Amino acid sequence: MGGGGLLGDPGDDRPEDDRPDGDGPRTHGRQDVDGPHTHGRPEGVVVDARGLRCPLPVIRLARAARDAVPGAVLTVVSTDPAARHDVPAWARLRGHTVVASREEPDGALAISVRVGTTA
Amino acid sequence: MFLDAGGRAPLGPQARAAFDESLDQGWADPRRLHAEGRRARLLLDGAREAIAAEVDARTEEVDLAPSHTAGLHGAVLSVARGRRRSGRDVVVGATERAAVLSAAEFAAAEPWTAGAGSRVVVGVDREGRVDLDAYLAALRSPGVALAALQHANGEVGTVQPVEEVHEAAREAGVPLLVDAGASLGHVAVPGAWDVLAADPGDWGGPAGVGVVVTRAGVRRAPSWPEDDDRWFPGGVSVPAALAAAVALQSALADRDAQDVRRRTLVERVRARVAADVPDVEVVGDPDRRLPHVVTFSCLYVDGESLVTELDRLGFAVGSGSACTSSALEPSHVLAAMGVLTHGNVRLALPVDVTDDAVERFLAVLPGAVARVRAVLGVEGL
Numbered sequence: 362m363g364g365g366g367l368l369g370d371p372g373d374d375r376p377e378d379d380r381p382d383g384d385g386p387r388t389h390g391r392q393d394v395d396g397p398h399t400h401g402r403p404e405g406v407v408v409d410a411r412g413l414r415c416p417l418p419v420i421r422l423a424r425a426a427r428d429a430v431p432g433a434v435l436t437v438v439s440t441d442p443a444a445r446h447d448v449p450a451w452a453r454l455r456g457h458t459v460v461a462s463r464e465e466p467d468g469a470l471a472i473s474v475r476v477g478t479t480a
Numbered sequence: 481m482f483l484d485a486g487g488r489a490p491l492g493p494q495a496r497a498a499f500d501e502s503l504d505q506g507w508a509d510p511r512r513l514h515a516e517g518r519r520a521r522l523l524l525d526g527a528r529e530a531i532a533a534e535v536d537a538r539t540e541e542v543d544l545a546p547s548h549t550a551g552l553h554g555a556v557l558s559v560a561r562g563r564r565r566s567g568r569d570v571v572v573g574a575t576e577r578a579a580v581l582s583a584a585e586f587a588a589a590e591p592w593t594a595g596a597g598s599r600v601v602v603g604v605d606r607e608g609r610v611d612l613d614a615y616l617a618a619l620r621s622p623g624v625a626l627a628a629l630q631h632a633n634g635e636v637g638t639v640q641p642v643e644e645v646h647e648a649a650r651e652a653g654v655p656l657l658v659d660a661g662a663s664l665g666h667v668a669v670p671g672a673w674d675v676l677a678a679d680p681g682d683w684g685g686p687a688g689v690g691v692v693v694t695r696a697g698v699r700r701a702p703s704w705p706e707d708d709d710r711w712f713p714g715g716v717s718v719p720a721a722l723a724a725a726v727a728l729q730s731a732l733a734d735r736d737a738q739d740v741r742r743r744t745l746v747e748r749v750r751a752r753v754a755a756d757v758p759d760v761e762v763v764g765d766p767d768r769r770l771p772h773v774v775t776f777s778c779l780y781v782d783g784e785s786l787v788t789e790l791d792r793l794g795f796a797v798g799s800g801s802a803c804t805s806s807a808l809e810p811s812h813v814l815a816a817m818g819v820l821t822h823g824n825v826r827l828a829l830p831v832d833v834t835d836d837a838v839e840r841f842l843a844v845l846p847g848a849v850a851r852v853r854a855v856l857g858v859e860g861l
Contacts, residue, residue, distance in 0.1 A: 415802050415810075416822040416856070420780050423861040443802040443810045443821050450820040454761065454779060 404461070404473050405434030411469050415443035419451045422474070426457065431478040434460065438471045448472045481837045484798040486634045486662065486773065486828035487548070492684040495727035499686060499719045506718035511708055524718045527725040534728055535664070535678075535693055536671055543692045544721050545712040548661050548679035549579040551690030554711055555657055555675050556583035560625045561592055562700035563655070567623035568597025573610040573640065574816035575633050577659060581812070584628065590703065597625065607765040608638035608817045616648045624654045631669055634662030634682070635800055635813045635826060636764030637746075637773035646672035655698045665731035666770055667739060674698050680724035683731040684831065689716055689724045734831065742829050743771035745838050749827065750774055752842045757849050763819045772829040775800065777814070778849050780858040781823025789848045790825070795841050798826035823849075 408425050410418035418439040425435050437448060449459050449472070456477035463471050482490075491499065506523040508516035528542040545551035560570055570584040581599070588597040602615045610629065619627055627649050632639045642658055649656040658673035665683030669676070675698060678691040692711070694700065700711075707713030731738075746769075750762050759779035778786065783801025790797050800811030801824040810821035829838070853859075 414808075416780050416782055419822065420856060420858055420861065423780065423858075427861060441802070442808065446810055446815045446818070446821050450761070450777075450818065451779065453818075454759070454820065 403434070404436040404471070406436070407471075408435060408437045410437055410439040410441070410444070411467075412440060415441050415447060417441075418444045419447050422448065423451065423455070426455070426474070426476050429476045431476055433476045434473055435476065436461075436471050436473040438465060438469050440469050444472070445470055448474065481794055481833075481841065482796045482830060483827045483833070483837075483841065484796050485830035486682060486798065486826075487679055488681050488687065489684050489830050491686055491723065492727055492730055492831075494730045495685055495723040498726035499723035502719040502722040506722060510715065510718060520718045523722055524716075527718075527721040530725040531691055531728060532693070534732055535669065535676060537676075537693045537695070541693050541695060543694065543711045544716045544724075545690035545692055546688060546714070546716055548677065548681065548690040549577075550712065551677050551679075551692045552577065552579040552657075552659060552661075553583045555677055555692050555694070556580060556626065556628065557587050557590075557703040558700035558711065559655055559657065559675060559694075559698060560584075560587035561590070561703045562698070563625040564592045564701075566653070567625040568593060568595065569600055569621070569624045570597065571600045571602065571615070571618045571624055571627040571654075573615065573629050574601050574604050575608050575610070575636075575638075575813045576628055576630055577634075577661065578812065580628050580630075580657075580659060584626075587625075587703075592703075597623065600624075604816050606817055606819065607763070608633055608636045608813065609765060609768070610640055610645075612641050612644060615645055619645070619648050619652045619654055624652070626657060627654050628657040628659065630659040630662070632660075632663040632667070632770045633764070633813060634770075634773065634828070635811055636775050636817070637769035638765040639663075639667075639768045639770070643670055643672045646670075646674075649674075662773070663770060665728060665735065666772060667735070680720075680727060683728055685724035685727035686720045688720045691724070731831070738831050739771040742831075742833065745829060745833065745835065746772060746774045746827075749838065749842065750776075753845065756842065756846045760849075761820045763814070763817060772833075773827070775814075775824060775826040777801075777820035778823035778825070778853075779820060780856060780861060781849060781852050782856065783822055783824050785852045785855065786823060786825060786848060789852055790841075790844070793844050793848060795844070798828065800824040800826055823852075 422437040458475045461473040506520045508520040510521035529539040532539045532542045584599040655674035657675040660669045661679035664678040676693040680689045709715045762776040783799045784803040800814045802810040814821045
């Protein structure tokens, strides 16, 4: 969780887009923001599943997770009412971790997941 | 093979016979004074008395509603209104039936007093059992008009801690409404309630009747126009009421044997589904549960497709998946538990289910799931 050299002083202002949404240690976004795990964005690879009905948003996310490295962050954006329950359930069943959840300006739900280390 | 018997099952032979006979004797309006009316009144009161006997209540404490939903609405509204000077909040478990959740929200918002109340929803654990400490704390807060806790959940089968909650409710002076609509007739229902709601359709009775039993001393007030049938204006069909009472007696006569038999079958379903279907989540308390209900969710499966495929193979099942609901919302019960909601199959085994039928279902299920998954191309996920 370190990366003290990247932090600067605790009192520094941080630009909004360097910080991930939701919970997580303050260093997280800073660490990954230019790393291979997030493709330059705190929300990582974005799977746009707007307009898709269950179980497609979870399936799309699962395909992206299969092709991702452990530690990578993936974000699925969906309009499906089941996604808010099924993405976390899928993460739990598959050993991934939900790291953020936020409503988009258009009302879609964006859930970010860190890919776990299980095969 | 009909495996979705929760709330609706074909009428058993005794109930059917009672219904048929009472069409001759009970067609008149039980409120009228002629011989025909008095005969209908006698049959209706006989039905109420028979039901009262089975739940350790007095006949006058039993009211019949036109449906279980209407019964629940009426119970919540009338008690909340009766208790409005004591409080306006309504405490409910998160996995209560939709009818209870909506009625609680509605009642809390009614303009009966200067300040409205709120519906307080208490969460459940992964198996669907209510958080007891949180429920007790909510009960003990000031301004609670009514609390509602189901005896057992009809979608996942989990039994709730009704006795502990009722004791705390009594100490707090709050009446407890227990929805036994998934349990009466299948398992013994504890006497730990102030208002009891039940569903004849769930025990092999006809649709069109709901049961509400209100202990003397529970303050209630109608929140609807006056009528001779104070609590459920318009009354109910006398033949349906009679069939409901006879069906209850039949169900109870056989209850313990059916409990043992079906409990074993469900245990087998739980074990076999978990073993034979890849990536499946079997939910609900494995032990403290109804004997005949089991539900499981299959990853990467479209619930509607799976239900349709199983129907094609001759098995009628229920589902809590969003795509199988008219509102396109997933089951609030599954959602409250934090379990997977898509690809969900729910079984409620009827009393005449055979060992063979369950075996055949278990034999076809893995193939059905695989075929539905293949359509979406989910191999290797």
